[in-house]
Amino acid sequence: MKDEIKLMKGNEAIAHAAIRYGADGYFGYPITPQSEVLETLEALMPWDSTGMVVLQAESEVSSINMVYGGAATGKAVMTSSSSPGVSLMQEGISYLAASELPALIVNVMRGGPGLGTIHPSQSDYFQATKGGGHGDYHLIVLAPSTVQEMADFVALGFDLAFKYRTPSMILADGIVGQMMEKVVLPPQRPRRTAEQIKEQCPWAVTGREGGRKRNVVTSLELDSAVMEKNNERFQRTYREIENNEVRFEARFTEDADYLIVAFGSIARICLKAIEDARKEGIKIGLIRPITLWPFPYDAIRDAARNVKGILCVEINAGQMIEDVRLAVSDSVPVRHFGRMGGIVPNPQEVLDALKKDFINK
Amino acid sequence: MKREDIIKPENKVYSRPRLLDDNIMHYCPGCSHGVVHKIVAEVIEELGLEEDAIGIAPVGCAVFAYNYIDCDWVEAAHGRAPALATAVSRLHPEKVVFTYQGDGDLAAIGTAETIHACTRGENIVIIMINNGIYGMTGGQMSPCTLEGAKTATTPYGRRIDLNGFPLRVGNVVSILDGTCYVTRQAVHTTAAVRKAKNAIRKAFLNARAKKGTSFVEIVGTCSSGWKMSPEKSNKWMEENMFAHYPLGDIKDTDKTE
Amino acid sequence: MKDEIIIAGFGGQGVLSMGKILAYAALENDLEVTWMPSYGPEQRGGTANVTVILSDEPISSPVLDTFDTAVILNQQSLDKFESKVKPGGVLIYDPYGIHHAPTRTDITVVPVEAMEATIEMGQAKSYNMILLGALLKMRPDVPVEAVVRGLKKALPERHHHLIPVNEAAIRRGMELVH
Numbered sequence: 086m087k088d089e090i091k092l093m094k095g096n097e098a099i100a101h102a103a104i105r106y107g108a109d110g111y112f113g114y115p116i117t118p119q120s121e122v123l124e125t126l127e128a129l130m131p132w133d134s135t136g137m138v139v140l141q142a143e144s145e146v147s148s149i150n151m152v153y154g155g156a157a158t159g160k161a162v163m164t165s166s167s168s169p170g171v172s173l174m175q176e177g178i179s180y181l182a183a184s185e186l187p188a189l190i191v192n193v194m195r196g197g198p199g200l201g202t203i204h205p206s207q208s209d210y211f212q213a214t215k216g217g218g219h220g221d222y223h224l225i226v227l228a229p230s231t232v233q234e235m236a237d238f239v240a241l242g243f244d245l246a247f248k249y250r251t252p253s254m255i256l257a258d259g260i261v262g263q264m265m266e267k268v269v270l271p272p273q274r275p276r277r278t279a280e281q282i283k284e285q286c287p288w289a290v291t292g293r294e295g296g297r298k299r300n301v302v303t304s305l306e307l308d309s310a311v312m313e314k315n316n317e318r319f320q321r322t323y324r325e326i327e328n329n330e331v332r333f334e335a336r337f338t339e340d341a342d343y344l345i346v347a348f349g350s351i352a353r354i355c356l357k358a359i360e361d362a363r364k365e366g367i368k369i370g371l372i373r374p375i376t377l378w379p380f381p382y383d384a385i386r387d388a389a390r391n392v393k394g395i396l397c398v399e400i401n402a403g404q405m406i407e408d409v410r411l412a413v414s415d416s417v418p419v420r421h422f423g424r425m426g427g428i429v430p431n432p433q434e435v436l437d438a439l440k441k442d443f444i445n446k
Numbered sequence: 447m448k449r450e451d452i453i454k455p456e457n458k459v460y461s462r463p464r465l466l467d468d469n470i471m472h473y474c475p476g477c478s479h480g481v482v483h484k485i486v487a488e489v490i491e492e493l494g495l496e497e498d499a500i501g502i503a504p505v506g507c508a509v510f511a512y513n514y515i516d517c518d519w520v521e522a523a524h525g526r527a528p529a530l531a532t533a534v535s536r537l538h539p540e541k542v543v544f545t546y547q548g549d550g551d552l553a554a555i556g557t558a559e560t561i562h563a564c565t566r567g568e569n570i571v572i573i574m575i576n577n578g579i580y581g582m583t584g585g586q587m588s589p590c591t592l593e594g595a596k597t598a599t600t601p602y603g604r605r606i607d608l609n610g611f612p613l614r615v616g617n618v619v620s621i622l623d624g625t626c627y628v629t630r631q632a633v634h635t636t637a638a639v640r641k642a643k644n645a646i647r648k649a650f651l652n653a654r655a656k657k658g659t660s661f662v663e664i665v666g667t668c669s670s671g672w673k674m675s676p677e678k679s680n681k682w683m684e685e686n687m688f689a690h691y692p693l694g695d696i697k698d699t700d701k702t703e
Numbered sequence: 704m705k706d707e708i709i710i711a712g713f714g715g716q717g718v719l720s721m722g723k724i725l726a727y728a729a730l731e732n733d734l735e736v737t738w739m740p741s742y743g744p745e746q747r748g749g750t751a752n753v754t755v756i757l758s759d760e761p762i763s764s765p766v767l768d769t770f771d772t773a774v775i776l777n778q779q780s781l782d783k784f785e786s787k788v789k790p791g792g793v794l795i796y797d798p799y800g801i802h803h804a805p806t807r808t809d810i811t812v813v814p815v816e817a818m819e820a821t822i823e824m825g826q827a828k829s830y831n832m833i834l835l836g837a838l839l840k841m842r843p844d845v846p847v848e849a850v851v852r853g854l855k856k857a858l859p860e861r862h863h864h865l866i867p868v869n870e871a872a873i874r875r876g877m878e879l880v881h
Contacts, residue, residue, distance in 0.1 A: 092730045092738075092856070110537055118742055138536045143562035147529040150522065150559070154502070154530030157520040160537045180523050203742070264765050265726055265738035290518040290534070292541050294497045301512045303503075303521035350765070357764035431768035 088269040095235035095261040098268050099165060099191055100125035102239035103137070107276040108189075109160035110138040112151035114170060117203040118259040119193035122165040135276055145170035149177030149190070156186035156252075157302040159282040159289030161243050165191035167259075168209050169200060171217075178252060179218030182319070183304035185288075187246035189239065190224070191255045193262035196400075196427035204427025205259030207349060210404035213256045214378040221316060223323050225253035225330065226377040228348040232266045234375075240271060245330060247285065249322055256377060258400070260350035260429065331384070332375035337363075338388045341370030343443055345435070346385060346409050347398040348374045355398050358435040369439065377405070385412040392417060394443035398435055399423045418443070463487040465496055465516040472510060476676025478575060478666025479508055481633040485643045486546065486573070487515050489650055495542050499650075500534055502527040504547040504556075507581040511546050525556025528563035531570045542653045544571035549590040550580040553615045560619065567624025567658040571649040574615060574661070576630075576691060577668040585671035589613040592686055597671070612690055616663040620697040626658035628697040632665045632688070634680045645695075657699070665691050704734075704759050706844050707767055709784055711752035712776025717831030720857065721774070722753035724835065727853030728845040729757045737765040750779050757844045772842055774834055778802060793841050795834065813841060815879050821872075828865070829872035836876020847873060 093101070100122050103111060113123040123141060131137035138155075142148040148164045155162035166174065171192045181188050192213065196206035213226045225245050227238045235257060242253040282289055290300050306312040334352075337359060338344065347355045352373040359369045372388050374381050389395055395417055397406040403421035410419050422438035424430045430438075466487040473479045490499045499517040503509055505524035512519035522530045527545035535543040545552075552560050552574045563570065579597055580586040586599040590612050594603040604612075620628040627649060631642035642664060649660035665687050667679035674682055695701075708725070712718045719740050729736035739754045754770075756762050769789045775781045775796040781803070788794050790809045798804065799818035817833040824833075839847060850873060854866050 090730065092727055092736065110533060112533060138533075140532070140536060142529070143558055146526070147532075147559055147562065150526035150529035151533035153523070153526075154520060154533035155537050157530070158500075158534055158537055162533065162537070176523055177526070259742070260739065260765065263740055263742045265723070266736060266762070266765070267730060290500055290520050291538065292498050292500055293516070293518055296497070299512075299516055299518050301519045301521070303512065303519075305509060305521055354764040354766055357767075360763060429766050431766055432764050433768045 090267050090269055092265055092267055093232065094121055094263055094265050095229070095232045095257060096121035096193065096263070097125045098232050098236040098270070099239060099255070100129065101270050102236040103163060104129060104131045104135055105271050105273045106240045106243055107135060107161065107274040108137055108163055108243070109276055110140070110155045110162040111164065112140050112142050112148045112155070112162065113164050114142050114145050114148050114166065116167045116170045118195055118205070118262050119165050119167045119191065121262075122191065135273075137276070145173040146177070149174035152188050152190070153177050153180055153184070153186065156181060156188040157184065157290045159286035159291060161187070161247070161277070163189035163191065163243075165193065167193050167195045168197050168206070171209065171212070175212075175218035178224065179220050179222060180304050181252040182222035182224070183220060184302050185250040185319070186252065186302065187243070187250055188252045189242045189246060189255070190252060191257065194256065194258045196425065202427035203259070205350070205400060205429055206425070206427055207258055207351065207399050208401040208404070208425070209256065210377065210399065210401060213254055214380070214408075222319060223251075223326075223378050225249070225251065225326060226256050227253065228256050228375060228377050229261055230349050230352050230373065232261065232264065232268045235261060236268050236270055249326055251322060251326075256349070258349050259427075327379040330376060331379045331381050333381040333384045334373040334375060335384065335388060336371040336373070337368070338370035338372065341368050341388075341391075342393055343367070343369045343439060344372060344388055344392045344395045345369055345398055345439070346372045346374070346395060346405065348377060348405065351398055351400055354430065354432050355435055357432040358439070361432060362436055362439075367444070374405070380408045382408070382412040385409055389413045389417050395419045396439045396442060397421045398430070400429060401425060463491055465491045467514050467516055469513050471514060473507065474670045476667060476669035476679055477507070478577065478633050478664065481639060482573070482575060482642070482664055482666070483511065483514050485633070485639065485646055486544075489643065489647045490515070490517060493647065493650055493654070495650065495654070498541050500538070500541050500543045502531045502534070502543065502545040504545070504551040506548040506551045508546050508548060508575065509582065525551050525554070526559055527551070528556065528559040528568070528570070528572060532563050532566070532568045535568055535570050539569070542571070542650055544573060544650070544653070546573045547575070548581070549574060549576040549578060549615070550588040553589040553613050560615070561622065564619045564622045564659045564661065565624045569653050569656045570659060571646075571653050572659065572661045573646065573649075574663045575666045576615070576663050577666040577671070578612070578687065579668045579671040581668045581671050585668070590615070592690055614691065616661060616696050619661045624659050625661055625697060626699045627652050627660040627695075629661075629695045630663045630665060630691055630693050632683070632693055634667070634683060663691070665693065704757070704844065706757045706772055706842055707770045708755045708757070708772040708774070708838070709752060709770045709787065710755065710774040711750065711780030711784055714749055714751040716751075716776050717828070718751045718776065719753050721831040721835050722755045724850060724853050724857045725755050725757070725838070725845070727856045728850040730856070731849040731852045732845045734759055734845070735762050737762050739765040750777070752780065772838065774838055776834070781805060795837050795841060797834065811841070813837065813880060815876065817876065817879070820875055820879060824872065824875065826868055826872060829869055832869045832872035833876035833879070836873035837880050839873065840877040840880040
């Protein structure tokens with residue numbers, strides 16, 4: 086059967102993909118530029134088709150704690166928001182990580198700090214990849230650059246979250262959230278049955294059925310010796326994720342004299358700059374980290390071996406560049422180019438920045 | 447008469463509820479939590495809900511409620527229990543979900559979650575122990591601290607001009623259309639314990655019957671925080687707390703409809 | 704084939720929906736397509752614009768600096784985007800409310816009296832479809848039939864009775880280009 090190609094916004098694709106994944110619940114609060122996620126879910130009324138619960142909460146604080154409650158019962162639950170709302174969620178995200186609960190959080194970033202702008206940004210890279218809330222934890226962070234990836238990463242995010250019992254995040258931005266393009270939605274999967282949840286998540290709080298020992302989901306441990314052991318367990322999981330789950334896309338790197346590292350929708354703007362540069366005889370390669378955590382350090386190190394310079398293009402003041410520098414140390418000059426406050430650079434600006442930094446010095 | 451002659455099943459007058467664990471409670475002498483835990487355990491057992499009850503524990507003295515009452519629990523972030531309960535109840539409508547919170551947790555940091563769970567009429571039970579103080583963190587003022595009461599953060603007594611008025615949460619949630627039952631009880635006498643137990647039983651039955659949100663406020667003591675003996679605490683509660691927080695049903699849609 | 708298009712005007716003039724219908728038409732015609740709007744409060748009366756890219760190859764950047772084709776509905780947008788049309792490109796605009804007409808000579812400038820035609824037709828809401836017709840005449844990226852099929856997908860079902868009116872407006876717009 087030919088896959089049905091649809092045209093929709095990235096935010097809408099997230100909503101459709103969540104239903105088709107067989108997600109059990111979505112809890113969210115409106116905020117530009119991602120409100121279409123909740124709006125689309127409410128319009129599609131999945132409670133009548135798959136039985137998925139959709140609820141507009143009173144705040145992002147409440148949304149993430151609904152996710153925490155739902156995740157504790159072994160259900161596949163998610164929320165979405167944009168930067169200021171995701172700041173509010175950090176407490177709950179830390180609890181999810183500490184309680185080793187799977188959940189999916191979507192951040193369609195806008196420019197900050199503060200209330201900032203509603204326009205696209207990538208200025209939550211640090212928040213998403215370095216922890217965000219309190220305590221030593223990581224989220225698995227996926228950075229979509231197309232509407233298709235917005236749809237695909239819902240399933241990937243949930244699957245990784247359940248595989249490692251840790252929350253994962255789709256770190257998108259206003260461009261890929263608001264733009265429409267073609268997408269092939271995944272086939273409808275059934276929601277997991279109560280039996281499947283019991284088998285997959287024996288820790289889940291589902292009521293002490295059959296007189297089993299009670300399940301308690303908590304992040305509290307007042308005995309520091311035990312809490313240290315808990316932390317060691319979390320860290321082992323993170324090392325395992327680092328070993329197994331690094332994802333990236335490499336383009337034109339084989340013969341490149343220069344390398345651009347960019348994630349999300351900006352990587353596409355860079356790709357256009359790279360295409361234009363090739364017409365001028367300038368050979369630039371692109372590494373697009375797909376997992377921002379775990380970060381593709383090795384891929385960047387390998388791709389950097391024969392280049393004269395690396396340009397990190399981000400719509401922020403320079404955040405991912407720290408990880409790129411960690412990857413290559415001082416072996417090759419690394420520069421940042423970005424705009425802030427919701428301004429999106431165009432391909433020409435990217436190319437001009439690369440020329441200024443490395444060619445017309 | 448020998449000891450063995452007395453200890454016989456036929457002479458037994460009281461049993462610890464089956465769902466109340468052997469774990470030694472961390473509550474202070476004179477604290478109301480122990481009695482309310484016992485009531486909750488009894489109600490869950492008597493209603494046959496031990497496989498269906500899911501508790502949401504707070505941050506505060508009752509943070510370890512999950513160590514004592516033998517049902518499944520999630521331990522919430524501070525004040526967020528009604529949000530968790532909302533999701534658990536919506537995702538598992540066949541279960542009976544209850545939160546167990548204090549006034550510091552529910553009436554301060556958790557007001558938004560409480561008011562919106564109640565206004566949506568979530569089919570859950572909210573139990574709030576109101577002892578007018580933050581017990582666990584060392585006796586600071588809570589929204590429910592009475593005027594003039596000395597706490598770690600109101601060392602000269604709560605002043606209305608500085609700290610505002612003590613919050614009657616039960617009255618606040620009673621005006622919300624989603625609540626079906628709002629009551630204020632205490633557990634300082636045998637009679638009061640019986641009434642409180644009836645209230646909690648009714649609340650659990652309401653949740654099972656999907657009538658909306660039931661809110662049970664229990665005015666309790668905090669001997670450690672109040673710096674009084676358990677006996678004096680009870681007396682002080684009767685004289686002062688009950689004046690501001692009068693006991694009895696505030697709302698019962700069974701009776702008004 | 705690749706056409707990088709900017710459509711710009713006031714919020715409420717149907718800028719975003721014109722782009723959307725074009726995007727759906729491209730989908731119907733098996734082209735690659737991106738539709739990138741300016742979003743937020745701008746849609747409610749400020750200036751609004753949308754970048755639509757149609758191509759028979761995969762599209763990299765949905766955000767552009769220069770365009771093959773511009774459809775301009777007000778003075779602010781003309782001021783902003785006239786210089787962004789690539790040499791040899793096409794600029795379609797409605798002279799209604801324009802005080803400073805385009806001056807470039809290295810591009811094809813196409814005035815389309817869309818507001819006048821809208822008033823003649825008595826269909827205020829099909830203003831943007833007249834301009835879309837003009838665009839399709841200048842840039843036959845997709846056949847009108849695909850646009851009509853696109854309309855069915857872009858419009859909610861309750862507005863499907865308006866499709867014949869919209870089609871008429873598109874054809875009127877095509878006639879306005881000489």
